[in-house]
Amino acid sequence: MTSTRSTSITKLYDVLLTNFPAEPTDRAVDTLREELLTLVEAEEPRAVIIDVSRVTTLDSFFARVIAETAQMVQLLGGEPIIVGVRPSVAITAAQLGYTFDDITTARDVDHALETVGISVTQETQTDE
Amino acid sequence: MSERRRNTERAAADLQRESPAGAKTHSTDGGQSTPSQSFTQCQGEQTVNETRPLPDINRADSGTVEITSEDDILTARQTTRTVVESLEFRITDVTRTVTAVSELARNVYLYAGEGTMTWYEIHRDDRVGIELKFEDEGPGIQNLSAAVSGNYSTSHGMGRGLEGTRELMDTFKVQTSEDGTTVTVRKWNR
Numbered sequence: 001m002t003s004t005r006s007t008s009i010t011k012l013y014d015v016l017l018t019n020f021p022a023e024p025t026d027r028a029v030d031t032l033r034e035e036l037l038t039l040v041e042a043e044e045p046r047a048v049i050i051d052v053s054r055v056t057t058l059d060s061f062f063a064r065v066i067a068e069t070a071q072m073v074q075l076l077g078g079e080p081i082i083v084g085v086r087p088s089v090a091i092t093a094a095q096l097g098y099t100f101d102d103i104t105t106a107r108d109v110d111h112a113l114e115t116v117g118i119s120v121t122q123e124t125q126t127d128e
Numbered sequence: 129m130s131e132r133r134r135n136t137e138r139a140a141a142d143l144q145r146e147s148p149a150g151a152k153t154h155s156t157d158g159g160q161s162t163p164s165q166s167f168t169q170c171q172g173e174q175t176v177n178e179t180r181p182l183p184d185i186n187r188a189d190s191g192t193v194e195i196t197s198e199d200d201i202l203t204a205r206q207t208t209r210t211v212v213e214s215l216e217f218r219i220t221d222v223t224r225t226v227t228a229v230s231e232l233a234r235n236v237y238l239y240a241g242e243g244t245m246t247w248y249e250i251h252r253d254d255r256v257g258i259e260l261k262f263e264d265e266g267p268g269i270q271n272l273s274a275a276v277s278g279n280y281s282t283s284h285g286m287g288r289g290l291e292g293t294r295e296l297m298d299t300f301k302v303q304t305s306e307d308g309t310t311v312t313v314r315k316w317n318r
Contacts, residue, residue, distance in 0.1 A: 023205060026198050057205055057232035060289050088223035096292040
């Protein structure tokens with residue numbers, strides 16, 4: 001099950017960014033959640049971005065884990081933002097009736113960072 | 129597994145009603161009894177407690193995945209993805225089918241401990257699709273009509289596993305009894 005272990009959590013300023021793996025085992029999902037919550041406690045981030053753009057299957061177990069993780073981040077004082085839900089996953093999740101009430105969603109990580117007030121400003125350059 | 133214990137207690141109540149001999153058994157492993165139930169839904173039409181066969185189809189390729197551990201849920205998903213992608217399902221139907229497989233494979237693992245998933249490439253007229261059959265010898269589903277209508281929840285998911293699967297697939301059939309459960313689903317490429 002080597003392809004399931006590629007979970008990662010990155011710190012960007014005072015925001016934690018985590019990637020959910022594409023095809024995780026249930027155990028890998030549990031492990032990722034524990035690691036994330038431990039880091040949230042230690043780092044006290046302003047926001048936690050949960051990037052699900054690699055997730056191709058969102059069944060009831062993963063949906064519950066993601067919704068619960070977001071709730072736990074809220075309880076620890078951070079703002080959870082779910083980003084990158086694929087259209088096919090969104091269609092399936094809506095058909096199954098999964099709702100992520102009270103959780104901010106964003107199109108991608110850039111969009112998520114903007115919603116918490118982090119953006120990159122660049123000096124105007126002319127490449128020509 | 130408190131869910132399993134609850135099932136057993138309900139099963140014990142059923143036993144007393146249906147089989148005086150079995151009512152003496154109160155052990156948690158041997159005395160389970162689930163009345164034989166079935167549920168069929170075929171492209172919108174549904175029946176409960178009817179054992180009519182599904183419409184005839186021609187089967188081509190097939191394969192089996194043994195479900196004995198949590199990791200096998202992943203194997204079942206990956207196998208299904210490979211098959212339906214080779215049948216050129218569009219991405220939304222790939223996702224629907226793989227999501228349904230994940231639910232059903234997890235049900236087998238959680239409630240029966242082990243079982244099998246058998247997939248068939250199926251043909252009817254000029255259409256191609258996949259049939260997936262999940263078989264286990266677990267204690268059976270106590271209240272099938274509640275389970276397939278989403279009014280029955282365990283603590284493991286969002287409580288819509290079976291109902292959700294029904295929504296995602298074209299054909300859905302469950303047969304359950306004290307000897308185990310068979311869930312058959314089909315999805316056609318459109």
